[in-house]
Amino acid sequence: MTPDIFIKRQCKARTVNREEVIQSLWSGYGEVARYSLTGNESLSLVIAKHCSLPLEVNHPRGWHSNHGHQRKIRSYEIEQSWYLNWAPRCHISARIALCYGNFYDERTGQRLTLLEDLDAAGYSDRYNGNNSDYLISCINWLAAFHAGFIYQNPPLNWPHDLWTKGTYWHLDTRQDEWSVMAEGELKSAASELAKCLDNARFKTIVHGDAKVANFCFSPLNNQVAAVDFQYVGGGVGVQDVAYLLGSALSESELTENIDYLLEHYFSELGRELMAQGESQAFAQGVVEEWQYLFPIAWADFHRFIMGWSPTHPKNTPFSQKITEQALTQLRRS
Incomplete structure (x- = not known):
């Protein structure tokens, strides 16, 4: 047809x-x-x-x-x-x-x-690197999205009819890229990084490709809508957050703003969870676990880049620093 x-x-x-x-x-x-x-x-x-x-x-x-x-x-x-x-x-x-x-x-x-047609619905603007309000709108969108699908200790086959593991870069589907990585600690630790994410106590549905290009904005009120759900599935919210921030900001902008932006996401996530009826203790548990997992999620994507295209512009000193932080967390655990 x-x-x-x-x-x-x-x-x-x-x-x-x-x-x-x-x-x-x-x-x-x-x-x-x-x-x-x-x-x-x-x-x-x-x-x-x-x-x-x-x-x-x-x-x-x-x-x-x-x-x-x-x-x-x-x-x-x-x-x-x-x-x-x-x-x-x-x-x-x-x-x-x-x-x-x-x-x-x-x-x-x-x-x-x-x-x-989201353009016709009023979401006709796109992020151009100069509108920080739009990036905050994306973070707010992710917090609401993740809070809406939160699940403590979900069964193995959850979520039904979606990817059990969301994101297009997760290790199970990227063995070819992993095999060509340069030998080193990141390659050796790849399965442990993945296991940390897979074994999280609090899971949600992640967008799976939450780059800033997959968001459409309303120029009137900074509202945002998302598109492209090919890799939607189970995961932890910071996988989307790490990918979003890496897609929207330069290395210097990440260095300068990462703490504030993460604090904003976790504040919004906690607020959304409690607004949906979860207890403060539950919200705090989600936030604390995902705060710990943010460097792990970042390093998991960096592992993909280092196999897929090690000369990619995303292989930056900032990304290497966060990845080293994740590897240090693994050594300590």
Whole structure:
């Protein structure tokens, strides 16, 4: 089924026009495009995320394997499951795009996810590195999102129909990258870092790809909404926080602001937890555990970078310092 036919049926539209491609999906797996509609009084624009399996994969950094291919395919399946089964449970302060429907063709592997146009809904601005209020809005979004899905000692198969371990860089799915890492303490400690995160007492659902580019902002009131839930799943909130801060700030900005930004996240997280009915003792327990795990989460991502692309700009002295802090915590434990 073509996207325009699915959109016409799903949205009960008279006409459907493909207006523009917003972006191509990673490694040529499809596109995200904007469509205009007529005939539906309440809906004139929609976003279609269309995954179609490529005949030839062109990975920007040369990484490609059947394992990587299956991970990507699974990620689109999980994103559809997220919008169908989990997204309606999001906290009101963790705004996401509404989903108008999913389509899957077993024969071709084609998937289509039909989403609200957040630009049209007022979230038309993007982070450009100069708006610190937007970064605070992202941190507030993460605190509300994580608090809304908090779970103490969850069962092994939680969360159902999502990645058991969220984030696209976790060790289980990145053995190829780990194997080519330079020998050293970080490579040797990789499984211990992962185990610290996996064995956390307090878990939540993490966005899994919470870079600042995956947030859309309202220029009127600094409100924010998130997109791209391909790697949503179980984890600890500081995995998202570490990835967000590393995506938004330069090394000097991280050095100068990391303490304040972390303090803000944990303050908001505790406030959100108690606002949702948790006790102060429970909120404090979450905050204390995740404070300890922040350097671990940072080092876990740094381990991925050191295998995937050790010359990447994210391999900075600041990142190395936080990673060394995590390794020191492991030695002491």
